[in-house]
Amino acid sequence: MAEQVLAVRGLVKRFGGLMATDHVDFDITDSQIHALIGPNGAGKTTFISQLAGGLLSDKGSISFYGTDITRLSMAERADMGLVRSYQITSIFRNLSVFENLAISVQSRLKASFRFFDKALVEELREEVVSVAHRIQLADELHTQACHLSYGQQRQLEIGLALALRPRLLLLDEPMAGLSPNQVPWFVDFIKSLKGKNLSILLIEHDMDAVFRLSDRISVFVAGKRIFNGSPDEVKSSAEVKRAYLGE
């Protein structure tokens, strides 16, 4: 039996009169890629922000590997291995790729106060280089992040989250704004991430990518989860077609 990673029960977020998240139940089991699809304004990003802790929930509970995290801050959740990336690239634009990744690695190593630790410098460098290789930015370590191409910035965006060695990675439209010829590399890359002790919750609009990547798919419409199933079940569901695929 696969381990339960995330268990969400009756989650609610209201913005004034708008129910952005409407009593959502949600489960993720270990080493799965779970995709979240739905029309714009369905509340997908709101839901991810609630999971990551950027937005506090009005009602309901979130449990991560059995621990109730409903009231924890974003930083505390990141420490536990629940890490998000952003749809709108959120990197440290004026710092080099190396410094960007070093910030992240340093957070994982809890090294911000290791002032006199000579070994730390080497440990940091090795891990930064290894993450940079995975996101194909090893040749750009000393480039200022704002001088990277858009695609490279998206790679760094994921790299920052990855360097924390998350157990659950929340990817909010990782391929947003990429040109079609860049998408295949990203799809393969995300697929390669999945493995022991890493599950992924993915928001994506590119349906080809979603069907190629995901083990399970949830469909959100107007803050409600209207469907949950395997890719094949989603493809054949009349309800999903009516509500979202528009066929």
Added chain:
Amino acid sequence: MKSHSHIAWALLAVLLIAFPAMAQAFGGSFYVGFATRVLILALAATSLRLLVGELALVSFGHAAFFGTGAFVVAILSKELTAPVGLLPGTDSAWIAWPIAVMVSALLAVVIGMISLRTKGAYFIMITLAFAQMTFYLFESLKMYGGDEGINMAHRSRLGFGLDTGDNVTFYYVVLATVVLVNLLFRFLIRSPLGRVMKGIKENETRMQALGYRTYRYKLMVFAIAGAAAGLSGALLANQNSYASPSLFSWLQSGNLLIMVILGGSVNFWGGAVGAIVFCVLEEVLPHLTRFWQIAMGVLVILVVMRVPEGLTGLRWRVRVPQVGQRRSSSEVGNG
């Protein structure tokens, strides 16, 4: 390039060390006291620059810590010579100065705990409000001089045969203190903690998403800056043997901010350079015109409009061509 900067540092060190001898040789002993004051204010401005430059925290209440440091030293001295009896007094620098630093740091933690929950203009206004509260508090302390402030019988004693009452000796004490604090700041900025500061300045939300409790880090740096400002206040009270509530005034906070803006907040030395330029102008301009403050104002406006990175952001337009790869700055700059 490296050897050039070594030479520049060596020259600066010689200048700072030889300054009192040079001033006396030219019959201007007055300038030893002036240089001491410049160093003290440079320390205060450097501590404010740490907040503005490294964390983008524009504190308009830095005078609160500056004044607190001055008053702690002055109150302890008064308790020794003309006791009010609330505290045991002391005139030992080894006791009074660390207490001044700790009380200032503690005040910074209290003020920071509340102000750091706000951002931007709100942060500016709330730090200003707190500083004004300390101003009125100390102005109303009648047993400690009220609005007249406190006179110290003499400067804090250091022992080891050092007579701090002597202006030249005191100059060197201040110089050593300022150099030590600068080394400490430089160490912090280059440490892993400095990397966290850079990240918070660039993108605080992302820092939180990466597991950093940014509020705690900001509070810690705020306390460090407050402690250093308190130390400079303690030095200033010593230099004048006097602490005035005006040290707490918003004008003082404003002057420190102007120094940082003049010198530039991005560069490590921005605060110090700004303090030197500010103090020299404040000394020289009144000899030239009664309306010197207008001239100062024009200069600040010019710097803000023409060199937003401040005087330390100025670069030579034409670089001397060097043997090897480096050519003109325009080629390097647009790469």
